[in-house]
Amino acid sequence: MAGHEITDRIADLIDEEYRLRTAALHHGGLTPDERTRLKELERQLDAAVAMLHRRQALSVFDDD
Template sequence: MPGHEVTDRIADLIDEEHRLRTGALHHGGLTPAERLRLKDLERQLDEAVDLLHRRQALSAFDDD
């Protein structure tokens, strides 16, 4: 996955997380399904950010 795709994916995950959290504020909390989705989003976001950091580190030390 190219770098721009990773950052696009991160932005999409953040947008969905924001929508869930904003909805929870306006509707008195999250449903059980929304809580599960939020946990999954957090996991995916952590993985995507980790991937981005690894790619940035590799490119910083790339001799090519």
């Protein structure tokens, strides 16, 4: 996955997380399905950020 694809994915995950959290504020909380989705978004976001950091580290130390 290219760097821009990772950052685009991170932006998409953040947008969805924001929408869920905003809806929760206006509707008195999250449904069980929404809570599950939020946890999955957080997991995916952590993984994408870790991938981006690994990619950035590799580019710093790449001799090619």
